[in-house]
Amino acid sequence: MADVSERDALGEETGGSRFDALIRISHLLSATLELPRVLQTAIDSACDVLGLETGAIYELEAGTLVLGATTPPLPPGFPDEFRRAPLEDHPHIGRALATGGPVFVRDTSQGEFTPAERAICEARRLRTILYVPLLVEGQAVGVVIVGSTTGAERELTDDDRAVCEALAGQIALAIANARLYRSVEDARQALAEHNERLEVLVAERTRELAEANEELEAANAELEAMNEELQRINFELAEVSAAKSRFFAKASHELRTPLTAIIGFGTILGRGMAGELSPEQRLQVDTIVGAARHLLALIDDLLDLSRLEAGRVEVTLSDFDAGRTVEEVAEACRPLALEKGLRLETEVPQGGCPVRQDEMRFRQILTNLVGNAIKYTEEGEVRVRLLATCDGWIALEVHDTGCGIADDEIEAVFQPFSRAYAVETSGAVAGAGLGLTLVKEFAELLGGRVSVQSEVGRGSVFTVELPREAASGSGLS
Ligand code: ADP
Numbered sequence: 467m468a469d470v471s472e473r474d475a476l477g478e479e480t481g482g483s484r485f486d487a488l489i490r491i492s493h494l495l496s497a498t499l500e501l502p503r504v505l506q507t508a509i510d511s512a513c514d515v516l517g518l519e520t521g522a523i524y525e526l527e528a529g530t531l532v533l534g535a536t537t538p539p540l541p542p543g544f545p546d547e548f549r550r551a552p553l554e555d556h557p558h559i560g561r562a563l564a565t566g567g568p569v570f571v572r573d574t575s576q577g578e579f580t581p582a583e584r585a586i587c588e589a590r591r592l593r594t595i596l597y598v599p600l601l602v603e604g605q606a607v608g609v610v611i612v613g614s615t616t617g618a619e620r621e622l623t624d625d626d627r628a629v630c631e632a633l634a635g636q637i638a639l640a641i642a643n644a645r646l647y648r649s650v651e652d653a654r655q656a657l658a659e660h661n662e663r664l665e666v667l668v669a670e671r672t673r674e675l676a677e678a679n680e681e682l683e684a685a686n687a688e689l690e691a692m693n694e695e696l697q698r699i700n701f702e703l704a705e706v707s708a709a710k711s712r713f714f715a716k717a718s719h720e721l722r723t724p725l726t727a728i729i730g731f732g733t734i735l736g737r738g739m740a741g742e743l744s745p746e747q748r749l750q751v752d753t754i755v756g757a758a759r760h761l762l763a764l765i766d767d768l769l770d771l772s773r774l775e776a777g778r779v780e781v782t783l784s785d786f787d788a789g790r791t792v793e794e795v796a797e798a799c800r801p802l803a804l805e806k807g808l809r810l811e812t813e814v815p816q817g818g819c820p821v822r823q824d825e826m827r828f829r830q831i832l833t834n835l836v837g838n839a840i841k842y843t844e845e846g847e848v849r850v851r852l853l854a855t856c857d858g859w860i861a862l863e864v865h866d867t868g869c870g871i872a873d874d875e876i877e878a879v880f881q882p883f884s885r886a887y888a889v890e891t892s893g894a895v896a897g898a899g900l901g902l903t904l905v906k907e908f909a910e911l912l913g914g915r916v917s918v919q920s921e922v923g924r925g926s927v928f929t930v931e932l933p934r935e936a937a938s939g940s941g942l943s
Pocket of ligand 1: 838839842866868869870871879880884885886887889890896897898899900901902903926
């Protein structure tokens with residue numbers, strides 16, 4: 467312990483009042499959490515209690531000493547290297563931090579100093595210096611430096627050490643608290659910024675969503691308008707279709723009656739029942755009857771088509787032998803085949819092929835296909851096969867060695883009034899393009915389907931598959 471006279475010379479307070487001062491400092495330090503203010507209060511108080519004129523607190527940040535506060539304040543223009551310096555340039559501080567205890571230099575003019583240390587001593591005119599480490603849980607967080615510039619060297623008493631260490635403990639704690647507070651503040655700040663960014667993002671997304679919603683609503687309104695328009699057009703189309711069907715039915719009926727009369731009277735005339743005709747007259751009457759029959763067949767097809775479109779075709783089921791029907795249709799068509807020099811052959815299951823189907827429609831399908839086969843074949847043969855499969859179906863195949871149909875036209879020939887390009891342009895074979903449409907519609911009405919395999923120049927095979935027992939009502943597909 468230094469004696470009383472020495473303490474008085476250095477302006478120290480007595481032990482009791484120093485203790486009071488320490489308590490006062492402790493209150494002062496705990497009154498604020500702002501680090502610059504904590505450090506300034508701490509160094510001012512330390513100099514005050516120890517009775518020294520000059521002091522500084524450096525914080526240690528990753529091996530660098532950073533000036534926190536000085537007393538008295540640094541004059542303007544003080545070099546920057548006094549504010550930030552590597553720890554290795556200040557070995558006295560290094561020693562205090564390494565040992566964890568104060569380092570005292572009684573007379574700076576006698577001590578060994580690095581140029582950096584020397585520069586500070588000279589700038590602050592320091593004679594006696596005390597370095598006190600700031601430790602928090604054994605970790606160095608900085609250093610307190612206090613010194614005398616009076617000229618007289620100062621001894622470090624045990625009382626000074628105790629005061630210094632107590633002060634250092636309080637300052638270190640205050641720094642730790644302030645740092646904690648700063649990191650909490652930083653986190654709070656980061657959170658606030660994050661929140662702000664989030665709010666901006668949410669506002670942006672909300673605006674985008676509102677815009678997208680508006681666009682969707684506009685698109686929806688447009689779709690609804692289109693839908694209404696489509697419904698209106700659909701309704702009009704249905705009206706037109708019904709009107710067309712009514713017109714066909716009416717017109718066909720009106721035409722059918724006089725045509726039947728022409729055919730009837732023509733036949734009577736042709737057979738000489740109303741008086742003998744010359745060969746020339748008979749030829750002309752036969753031509754009239756032939757043309758009238760052709761027209762009647764066309765009108766019948768048109769009538770069927772309009773009934774199908776109107777959904778007014780009923781299926782009339784009966785039990786019959788499909789093999790026999792095939793033979794009968796072939797017999798009816800044979801004169802046409804013979805006329806063209808074609809062979810017409812049939813192949814039906816031996817022992818008959820009983821079915822429960824609409825015989826009239828079955829006959830119509832068959833007549834159309836065999837008629838077409840003869841019509842579009844110039845040489846060779848037409849063969850009709852009827853097969854009964856064990857799963858309750860029959861298959862009707864009409865083979866020919868005619869002109870065939872190109873692949874890209876196969877779908878089209880089943881459309882009403884549609885004919886293959888070569889047939890249509892040559893004009894050699896008459897036809898309205900309705901036969902295959904009716905075949906397809908009737909096959910489906912009877913619960914079956916039609917398909918075709920064809921090769922241009924080699925011939926075609928039309929196949930109609932039907933259930934042996936049709937369900938009454940509409941077809942399967
Ligand atoms: P149409 O014979 O009155 O023209 P269809 O609907 O019966 O009408 O036939 C449509 C078209 O399909 C025909 O114009 C013809 O081009 C083609 N076609 C039909 N059957 C055959 C066939 N057996 N061989 C070659 N082409 C055919």
